[in-house]
Amino acid sequence: MPSTASTPGALSGIKVLDLSRVLAGPWATQMLADLGADVIKVERPVAGDDTRHWGPPFLKDDDGNDTRQASYFTACNRNKRSITIDMAHPEGQALLRRMAAEADVLVENFKVGGLAQYGLDYDSLKTLNPKLIYCSITGFGQDGPYAERAGYDLMVQAMCGLMSITGHADAQPGGGPLKVGVAVIDVFTGLYASNAILAAINARDSARNGSGTGQYIDMALLDVGMAVLANQAAGFLATGQTPERAGNTHPSLAPYQDFRTSDGNVLLAIGNDGQFARFCAAVHQPAQAQDARFTTNTGRVQHRAALLEWLQPLMQTRSTAEWIALLQDKAVPCGPINTVAQAFDDPQVQARGIHMTLPCQTGNDIAQVATVASPMRLSATPVSYRSAPPTLGQHTQEVLQELGLSEDEVHALRTAHVL
Known part of the structure; x- marks a missing residue:
């Protein structure tokens, strides 16, 4: 069964500064948080992460009424602490640099070069913290002719060929290319990113490496989209024949x-x-x-x-x-x-404790948040479920005081609209 114990997780002691939003970056950082890392999610004041507003569906209050909190946000933000900082403000930039100086990992998904103007790019921050592992997630990577373009899951599903092999053949009823029912490129990018981050942590801390330095990780949705074509890509490279849509049949197995x-x-x-x-x-x-x-x-x-x-x-x-x-x-x-309803009602799914609820501790109208348990089952350092997805800025005071700011300093920053 999933653990809610407070015993140290596999990544206990690792601090992650999460500047990402929407799905790919937050998916990666939620995995790190589930494994015990302290993930501090930095959001825009007032608006927060875009997915807080991507509804319906919305969370329900105790009376069954819609709140203004979209359920999308809850899919990838549990076990995190939320703070609000305006990084366009010089004092906000200074706060983030102070936090990066103490972090093990930073994850961001801004456009290529977008954080350099704030002094929050890797070259700027590695001088403050040589041990920092800095993971950038973009649509098309840091170089190449598309590097400056914005990238979204649906666009990349189309560009990488995934849609061309998903759905029924053109001649069949309902034929034509289809997207997958979940933003799988974002999810896979989060999985690859978290793996890369864990590898970089091991390389930094391994006695064999001995350098003790971090590194830069360049993750691109298009790269991931091409990678997860898996056997379909391998078949094309082996034969030169372009795979075609075949509905629910398998190109290499029957029946x-x-x-x-x-x-x-x-x-x-x-x-x-x-x-x-x-x-x-x-x-x-x-x-x-x-x-x-x-x-x-x-x-x-x-x-x-x-x-x-x-x-x-x-x-x-x-x-x-x-x-x-x-x-x-x-x-x-x-x-x-x-x-989906039948899947959650399946006795095996129920026996594995996949459907969980986490209590909210913010005094709002939502007492419980439903979540899907992590599939990672570690025997000695199990995944823990410490907190529901945070409300916007829920931990700003707490985190900044840990950084060394006094209550008066935090109040002054709020007054100046930095937070």
């Missing part, structure tokens, strides 16, 4: 797709010849596994049309539940195509 049943749909994901033979035995047609066209996966892929001519009417002879009951104890992967 590996959805099928109509007598009352809905079911997913059959046969990944090897043994599974196919067990499927044929289960439906009392073992001869199909001996058919020269179907004995091997390569044959089944090459004769996909003939395979489906047999399978599609067969799969409609039972209900979805009947297929799952028939195959679940025969090591033949088969499962339902759930809605």
Whole structure:
């Protein structure tokens, strides 16, 4: 089960200055926060992170009414402390430099060169803190002809080719390129960024390295989009043939797709010849596994049309539940195509404690915030859930006093609209 214990996490003692917003950067820093890092999220006064306003849907208050807090923000900002600083103000810049001098990691997703004017770029900050690991996340990277362009998940899904292999073929009903239902390029960029940051921490602190210095990390959504094409990219590079959309079928496996049943749909994901033979035995047609066209996966892929001519009417002879009951104890992967609501209601999801609620401690109208538990399960240094996503500026006073400012100094900064 997920841990809410206060025992030190794997990244306890690591301080992260989070200047990022929206999804890719906050996803990376939430992973670090879940692992125990102290993540200080810096937001614009009054407005805050853009995703605080990306609704509906909005969080509900205790009476079931919409608040002005979009649920989007809660997906990637738990376990963080929020402060508000106007970095366009010279005193705000000075505060951020003081914080960077004490940080292990800084994450930002401003346009290329955008922080140099504030003295908050890597070259400026590494002189203050040679141990600083500085991660920049942009749409297209720090160099190349597109470096100055803004990059968004949807744009990159289109540019990297992901949309061209997602959806049904043009000739089929509903055919045409589709985006994935989640901003997967942003999420994957957050995952790659957090991995790069952890590698840089290890390199800095490793006895083998011995330098004790940080480094600069250049993360680009387009680079990640190309990387996560995975086998589709490998297939193109090996053959020169451009992959095409094929709906829910798999280009290299068969049968590996959805099928109509007598009352809905079911997913059959046969990944090897043994599974196919067990499927044929289960439906009392073992001869199909001996058919020269179907004995091997390569044959089944090459004769996909003939395979489906047999399978599609067969799969409609039972209900979805009947297929799952028939195959679940025969090591033949088969499962339902759930809605999100059905997925959260699944007994395995419930047993793993995926749906969690975290208490708010800010005295607002929201007492609990629902969240999805981290999938990282560490036995000795488990993920902890210390706090719900913060309200805007919730920890400004606390963090600045830790930095050495007095209450009067913080009050003066508020009066000057620096905070």
